[in-house]
Amino acid sequence: MADTQTVTIPYESLDPLTIGASDDESKIYRDQLELEIPTSNLAGVVTPNEPAALSNVTEAAREMLENPHSGPRFSELIGPGKSVAIIIDNQFRPTPAAKILPAVLDAIEAGGVTDARVICANAKVFHMSESEIEQKIGADSLARMERLGISFHQNEPSDPERYVFIGMSSRGTPVWLHKEVAKCDVSLSIGQTQSNHWGAGGGGKLIMPGVVADETIDFNHAAFTFSPKTHYGAMSGPLRADIDEIATMCGLTATLNSVLDTHGRVCFMNFGRHPDAHIAAIRVFNDSYAFERPAGERPDIAICGVFAPTDHLFFHTGWGCMSADMVVKDGGTIIYCSPSPGVQTGLGFFPGLALMDTMKPYMPPSPENMEQIHRDNLARKFTQLTFPIWAPIYEVMTRKHLTLVTLEENLEMARDIGIDVTVSVSEAFDQAMARHGAGAKVLVLPFARYQFPSDAIRMPVEQEPLADAAD
Secondary structure, three states: OEEEOOOOOOOOEEEEHHHOOOHHHHHHEEEEEEEEEEEEEEEOOOOOOOOOOOOOOHHHHHHHHHHHOOOHHEEEEOOOOOOEEEOOOOOOOOOOOHHHHHHHHHHHHOOOEEEEEEEEOOOOOOOOOOHHHHHHOOHHHHHHHHHOOOOEEEEOOOOHHHHEEEEEOOOOEEEEHHHHHOOOOOOEEEEEOOOOOOOOOHHHHHHOEEEEEEEEHHHHHHHHHHOOOOOEOOOOOOOHHHHHHHHHOOOEEEEEEEEEEOOOOOEEEEEEOHHHHHHHHHHHHHHHHOOOOOOOOOOOOEOOOOOOOOOOOOOOOHHHHHHHOOOOOOOOOOEEEEEOOOEOOOOOOOOOOHHHHHHHHHOOOHHHHHHHHHHHHHHHOOOOOOOHHHHHHHHHHHHEEEEEEEEHHHHHHHHHHHOEEOOOOHHHHHHEEEEEOOOOOEEEEEEOOOEEHHHHHHOOOOOOOOOOOOH
């Protein structure tokens, strides 16, 4: 009997608005899968080198604000005569704003600021409900904001009256900025930092697409999503570089950046001048989660797990398909294990495969259908809320076989879309081995949405005022 190794694959989901609560309060779905893989077939199991979780996020934020990575202290940026915009991410991002905001509000109050507002960088995403606002910001902070006269706003990208024209980016993106940000002397973004299939999240991304108009979002996403230089870790790729340039044009003063580990805990935080502090935080993320490719040919099969933060919809957790694509040979198989239990929102319940049905008219995946997607994108037939997510996953599916391992309640919708789906990772693995042969090599990426090969990293030059357009 051949020697085998048992691998453990995270199979989790957690509502990002309840991160930091007790397990009973925060858990939507938490499990793990086990799979026996012949040792001779196993190319590797990639494990991250995560920093220890911070013991007190509020105190860490307070310390960072007064000990910047670069630029002035926050207390030196603000004052009685200064207007301040605090930009937070939305309900689908796990940044624990409720723990971070008390430190920022302390500084605002101590600095004698009388003109401040908090703005949700929800881009094209529907508004948070009242209960979601309370969960994201915290009841105590909301009460304090009311006492201090700090207003709360959400992005309204389709209402031109709420935006002011800033100008054109060097890549041709027209920039309209939310007036509540544009009129402020100081703007601070508070977000999660991670590398992703656009290059990176956080930092200037809270400006674009966070608090800009539809036209700005649409041009950037439609033009640069499919550039060969837009990929995991490409901070200097055109999509992310355009984001950082737009954030500079819009006067983003500073960023307060959090790296969250695979349990949803803050494990690193910094504060400082845009874009310097965010770039430094990205380097910390990459040191933890980027990995060296296994020696030899690319593996035939990647088995991907998902971890808690924001993995309730395949629309979000499926980003790891693009990172797995970077290490699996063309013609290979990506086995993506995601319960995707769905999530309750202010607009009702979203099932686990919500929004992925947009790609159904182009199934089955093929180069010819991908060509039609490009034509339809140029014809502006897609909303740029969903297109930049599902279309890159679809493009991977034209070159790799994707099998989704998920909960039984998702099977009908997945099959209707045309996705190969099962509830059994063993069944998916057996089918992949039959497809690729007894000598197939297998790589396990337990946290695929965070993990990508280190040779993909393309960072801007240190201390450059903008992300470099060259990749």
